[in-house]
Amino acid sequence: MRKLQILGYSLLLLLCFCSKPNRVPDEVRVRLTSDPETLNPVSYTTAGSLQVINLLFQSLMAIDLADDKIKPALAATKPSIVQQDSLTYITYQLRPEAQWTNGSPVTAADVAFTLKVLKAPLLNNERMKPQVAFIHDIIIDKADKRKFTFVCDGFTPEMELLTGDFFILPAYLFDPEGKMEAFTVSDFAGDNSARENDEGLQNFAAHYNSAEYARSKDLLQGSGGYVITAWEQGQYLTLKRKDDWWGNHVDDNTHALTANPLQISFKIIPDNTTALLALKNQQLDVLENIPAAEFNQLKADKSFTEDYALYTPNSYEFAYIGLNSRLPKLSDKRTRQAIANLLDINSFIKVSQQSYATPTVGPVPPSIKPYYNNKLKPYSYNLQKATALLQAAGWQRKADGWFKTINGQQQQLTLEVSYRAGNTVFENAALIFQQGAAKAGIPVTVQAQEGSLFSQKAKAHDFDMFFRALSGNPFVFNFKPLFYTSYANDGANYTGFGTPESDSILDAYNVAEDDKEKARLLKRLQEILHEEAAFIALYYQKDRLAVHRRFTNLKISGLEPNYDVSSFKLQE
């Protein structure tokens, strides 16, 4: 009798576990790998928080993932750009329909307020500040409160992109007492240490830097189509569509303003396997960055593909190898070419990416056909060529490896290959390279380095060879920070790449206006990069994601986050 009772209770217990939470039919459930931490549109740090902020706030221009083009968002049209002396004037016109959550219009005064918040001292804005340092002042049109001009120092081709690329803040919510009205944007240009003692600014800073402006659902309300309804730290974040949002009434097709799903839930699941299980259990509607092996399993799973569609868009993220050309042993380009000839890029792709990648000759994506140099062939494994190149570079083959006299000292050609710890893709690739190099008689040690240490060593040019990934975009190809010689000393040119010709190409590209000329320059740059073999691009990845079949209008794209959740519509 007692046993029966126990059995009964445990069955009851089991039954109550079987219940699944109820949900709204057109709710989209998306996974985030970590808590967004802060949703402040100025001081956010993670890709996840950016994805959420994009639904709450808007910038002047935005990327339409449907065709990967930059389109006006809060701005009515593309800006007009005038260059005068050493200044550039970029003029925007805001959409007349644009509104904040309380129904008041978005005006040029809000843009000016945003710029002040981005540029002022004492505020938690250090991450964004460098991005708008070139904006010197703002001129608001006297007749039209929706028209304004940014006054910028100098000119670079990405200025247009950068002026449209920050979220506009509502002055009425962020500064209800109007403390920032005492300042102008130009007050914060250049050295503004004197302003730090201003009491008004100090008061505003104390208020603005508080956790409220990172998390409060009452304050973090922008002109976007959604508002936060719930945020359980580390668990989930729920957004609700605004009733009758203004963006849904803008008629023309030249924008990416959408807010279709009634509710969007972001689930925070750090572990990949757990996220996959949640997907299989239909507890998630979208999952991106699925590991390649699991993706193939899902593809083969009939019952899964009935409910979910799988996509592999060409991403703009590529893997590359950096060889430290500043090291005496690697300073001869023939040595670097020899090493490049020991790279088996196809094996890397097959083993570590399960073939979800496209080999590339340089940093320009193969999918951007006009700019991609298809006359070049990616490096492939060629032992004979590598040996010949090493000999040509003055290395002598001895019983235990290759030797050369550098600066009066006998030195052996050894390589230490490093990568960011935890990256299994690069771990595999490094091991494949190690085997390939061993056949040529070059001893290679493989070393995983903790993230910060890894980037610190790269900056200090304290490495032989590393694997890294870089993410780009299809609109701007200003490779100056990566390849300009003077950026080798204190910048992102870790490999020390650079020739007089490559420098002049990078300069010429920034002033070139004609597409043909740009293509010519970029193709030549790819040739030089290939020849110098200090920065060896390996492959462009394909992203792997799954989306539930009940949604359409997904706008799958190679740009992060690979889909536009605000445009999702229920299948009819």
Added chain:
Amino acid sequence: MRYYLLKRLFLAIPVLWLLATLVFMLSRLLPGSYAAESILQEGNGYYAKGSAADRATAYQQYLIRTGQHLPLFYFSVSSGATPPDSLLRLLPEAAQHNLQQLAWHIGNWQEAYTFWRTLQELQLHAGPAELQALAPFLQTITTTTNVQQRVEAARAIIKYDTASPLARKLYRLALKLQQQHRLSFMIPSLRWHGTANQYHKWLTGILHGNLGNSYRDSRSVTDIIVETSANTFWIIFISMLLTTLAALELSIKLMQPRYKQWRKAVMPLLFLIDSIPLFVLALLLLVLFASPAFLQLFPVYGLGYGYGGQTRIEQITHTLPYLVLPILCLSLAHLPYLVNQFYNALSAAESMDYTRTARAKGLPYGLIIRKHMLRNALLPIITLLSDFLPALIAGSVIIETIFAIPGMGRLLVTSVQARDYPLLVAIVLVVAVAKVVSHVLADICYAYADPRIRYQSQA
């Protein structure tokens, strides 16, 4: 007894202080910092979002705004050759590293700095062709530990461009440094910073009950810990309770002769479980009990939605299913070890005289175990349990990550990864306090289990 416990608690304070201080110092020795990671990072490489100089300025402003520009401690002892913090702080991290190394090799930071500046200027003024040709020598000069090599490299630079005054200056300096007394870096130098240091600020904050704010979302560390520790506490507490009870029952059962056959089956099974790493066990449980491929009994992740306006009981019944697998996982992982220890403790008690006496009295074996053997075996068990906490917290790191439960374990990992020092130090402090409390509890339990200890401590 009460006096004894008070004394223990009182003695724990300096230990806690020392521990927190050590963690405070050690955490700052990690390479990279939150600000450097988020502000100095180049971002994507297709175009520059701001120049390196603007980023460096913003970084300095951040350090000053958050008080991280101050020295770490009241004083610093370092090699006499180390450049002062006030100088290093103005440079990017990579340059700091290079200059420091150079200063140690040279043995005098002022001269190292002049040398380093000349080197920087030379690179700044060199054209691309020149830079390409000189790069290997420049690299040698910055990194080599060999004085002769440095001079050689400087000479090579002059050979390339005989007219350059900077190259000449560099060569002159290199020659001069050759004659330096290079052991001077062994002489330590003491620098006094006074109370304007990060440690002082942090310690006074703690004494006022303020553990600081998280670097990531500027929330008060105390709030974050209070919010997340509840989940972890319940998971650890319930699984500890379950494991202990299960281990006790199991070992008692296994002691009895009539379960001899069981012992042969259960012990190897426990060994098997023990050999499975915790994360594999967690994933195994997930795949077995939360997947449509096998049995879909439990939810996969998280703690479910809160609906608001629920009663406490509703809340508990709502979150309970989500906690079953994590708790089961943590309990299973630690069960084999505990059973083994309990079983051994009981076995040791079995060969004692009092057990034989009890048997001779004709008591049933089950009663002998519970009444006579267990009480004596309890002492090692209590010690074991009080030491159990660190293992459970280490376990909760994995469990919370896999089951997506927001708790202290996951918080610890993310705060280490993000270099969120205030949070990191506070979590370690909380764990340390829990450990001290568990030791005090163990003392009480000792006294309860063994009256002899009670009398001794009263004496």
